[in-house]
Amino acid sequence: MSISTRRASYVEFIPQFLTTDRATILGYLIKSAEGDVTTEQRNAWLAQIDILHASLSSTHNGIICFEFIIPRIGKRADNIIKIGNQIIVLEFKVGATRYDNKDCRQVIDYALDLANFYEACHQATITPILVATNAPDSSQNLSFTETGVRPTALANKHSLRTLLHQILPKFITTIQDDLRWLASRYQPTPTIIEASQALYRGHDVTEISHSEAGADNLGATTTAITQAIEQAKAKNRKVIILVSGVPGAGKTLAGLNLVCQRHKTDADDKEHAVFLSGNGPLVKVLQEALARDEVTQAAAHNLKSNKESAHCKAKAFIQNVHHFRDDNLATLEAPVERVVVFDEAQRAWNQAQASKFMQKKRGQSDFNQSEPDFLIGVMNRHVDWAAIVCLIGGGQEINTGEAGLEEWLCALRDNYLHWEIYMPSHINTQEYLPHFDITTLGNRVTQNPALHLSVSLRSFRAERLSTAVSAIMSTDSHLAQIELAAVLPRFPIVITRSLAQGKAWVEQRARGSERYGLLASSGARRLKPLGINMDTPIDPCHWFLNDETDVRSSYYLEDAASEFDAQGLELDWTVVVWDGDLIHKPGSWIYRAFKGTRWQNINEKSAQKYRLNAYRVLLTRARQGMAIVIPEGDPNDPTRLPEFYDSTWRYFLELGLPILRDEYIHSEEWQATGTSTTETLDQTVISLE
Helix, strand or coil, rough: CCCCCCCCCEEHHHHHHHCHHHHHHHHHHHHHHCCCCCCCHHHHHHHHHHHHHHHCCCCCCCCCEEEECCCCCEEEEEEEEECCCCCEEEECCCCCCCHHHHHHHHHHHHHHHHHHHHHHHHHCEEEEEEEEECCCCCCCCCCCCCCCECCEEEEEECHHHHHHHHHCCCCCCCCCHHHHHCCCCEECCCCCHHHHHHHHHCCCHHHHHCHHHHHHHHHHHHHHHHHHHHHHHHHCCEEEEEEECCCCCCCCHHHHHHHHHHHHHCCCCCCCCEEECCCHHHHCCCCCHHHHHHHHHHHHCEEEHHHHHHHHHHHEEEEEEHHHHHHHHCCCCCCCCCCEEEEEEEHHCCHHHHHHHEECCCCCCCCCCCHHHHHHHHCCCCCEEEEEEEEEEECCCCCCECHHHHHHHHHHHCCCCCEEEEHHHHHHHCCCCCCCCCHHHHEEEEHHHEEEEEEEEEECCCCCCHHHHHHHHCHHHHHHHHHHHCCCCCCCCEECCCHHHHHHHHHHHCCCCCCCCEEEECCCCCHHHHCCCCCCCCCCHHHHHHHCCCCCCHHHHCCCCHHHHHHHCCEEECCCCCCCCEEECCEEEEEEEECCEEEECCHHHHHHHHHHHHHHHCCCEEEEEEEEEECCCCCCCCCCCCHHHCCCCCHHCCCCCCCCCHHHHHHHHHHHHCCCCCHHHHHHHHCCC
């Protein structure tokens, strides 16, 4: 009788596994399989059982798992072996005669997922092993014994026994320890791409949060939004719900979750909910990611699906807000949607920008509304109830004419007096409302603290990263030093004058399929001598979704994404390249734009804010760590003089950020690091100064 658990298809104590016949184990695997089991799969399982029977011994006192579920990745590890503090992750390629790189990435991805998100593995030593059964012997380096994830080991059907006996300790662990390990919490932090795919498949938002605080925060926010909508629906009222949050706190996630929930509960197909964003790259990437995933999932379950139909479904779920606007310009009828979620609502245009665009691009010379005014008006066409959810990021406006939250409230104050307003109390601050007095909205405002997301989910290593970046950008050196001191032990940030060093750092640091890439400001026009041309746009779908074999992907570190490309999305590791468009001076910044052949100062306050926010966005895209590259400049190039960069470099030194050096990048200690050795390694960097 195997151990009962939802974690895997078959789990047993190793001594009992060794005395259980292959047919019995195969029976468990077939019984728990989804769909029909092919002859090829049956034979692979039998070979796997035979090899493990021959490779383990009764002195190995622990547990073995078959088909262990890795939910975030949506796959199953062939085997997990747990003995004491040692975890072995096995990926079998039965019949393979070589060790394929993609198979190595697959098994280390499983190991990294366990190390990062499976609570009982945080202090374990995890060894990923690729077993290509018919491949030649491979020499191994197993000298690294600290907790964390070891480099991938390679074995064939004959050498696996020797390898396991080298790795696994010969001591007895208690049954209670093993059972507690199986019952440990799994708290993943997916990227927004992974999260959107999971929500689209029917998962709940609280299932994909990495911490209790994050899950509670998202759950409370979702409940508050849902209650406000249900009250509006029951009483035939119109409501607007403002949701704020720190960068990476899950505002987009909350919006996607809401739309998914409304789709699931909308059995009579009369309600309709849609996620709208003016962030073109985000919309394209999420639509493409959902379409690709639907095709992949269908193929895995032997179902028919094609990319075109999958794309159509994704577009009905996530739309560009400008397409929604244009569709509703052509009619005065109420839209089919009753619930609309506006992502990054602070980026909606003011009246001047909207009128200019509508006259120039749409031929409407009499358009005299701000974008928030028009969009509220569209939903106001419903005769009974409607709901708008605005996802608001403070300090996130990055383009000309982006009005911020105040434009929405001005429209509600001046033109839509019957709309009820729900907002977090946190929002009544200078960061969000520098000029607006919420008392002018009267008694129709309900303040709910649950509508503010305060816990960053993007960086599962450093929840205080957004606070640190905010202090950096506000030139509050003292606060920045305090926050960075708390961040650096778990979230490495290094500075360098060399782009090559920065690239080498992320390439060495990233493991498995962890994504990394170059980021630079859209105003960084003098990085061309370094090979970075910000005048050439990237294709965000290729850049964010394609693998390391595609020259257009972020992995190649050739094309840099700007704040416009990256806002709302993220990478595991980033290289942020600084230019002379933002120069630190004591207590402030110098804002510049490159025009023609020279730099010009930016004097307009709104344009200064956009430039500052551009770097704020770039510095908050990483999930696990980043290298900040501040070039040395060129005394012979008047557009790249060293003084354009040196003062910013000194500022980051003052904040205590460690300098990256070549000997550190290529050290054995660096390359061998696991997820729990970050603190020691960060101290190594600092000592090299």
